[in-house]
Amino acid sequence: MAMVLQIIMTVIGAFLSVILTKFLITNGRAIAENGRAIAETSAETRKVIAETSAETRKVIAETNAETRKAIVENGKRIEEGFRLIARLIVEENERTRKEILAML
Template sequence: MKVPLVLQVIITIIGAFLSVILTKFLITNGRAIAENGRAIAENGRAIAETNAETRKAIAETSAETRKAIAETSAESRRRFKEVLERFDERTALIARLIVAKGEERKELMERLA
């Protein structure tokens, strides 16, 4: 089967035209891909910077929190010890009150009030 010469010329022209158009699309897409790659890299750097700042802030906050906990814990232990001492004193006074009589009993009641 022979293809007429005119048809061959038309198909060749269409092929060349499509080749130019497709090449242009490839170049345009390549540029867009490169631009997107640069934007992604820039965003990656920004994310890394933000992560570093966040880690630093967390470390500072953690240090402050640990310090506050240590201070609060020491104060709580001191107060608890005071409460226990007062409790022991009051318990001893109550025990004496049970067996005391007369003037001593009045004195103990005043001290417990």
């Protein structure tokens, strides 16, 4: 009786060993496929980030150029205003003073 029990246990052990091996192989394949999918997604994500970063840098550069141009133009207008104010201060002719005020 003990011998039969040992044989049955050995057969069950071998069967479970085969089942476990197949299970582990299947899981290993699934893990490898998931790893490849993650790597592909990461590569695509890096590409999208690089494209977005390039577009962002371009927009920032354009905005900076526009801002610099606006600053220069505003500086010129301010200088012209100061020049007119200085002329207004030193001008003695009332008619010319009115013309200068109209330009401001």
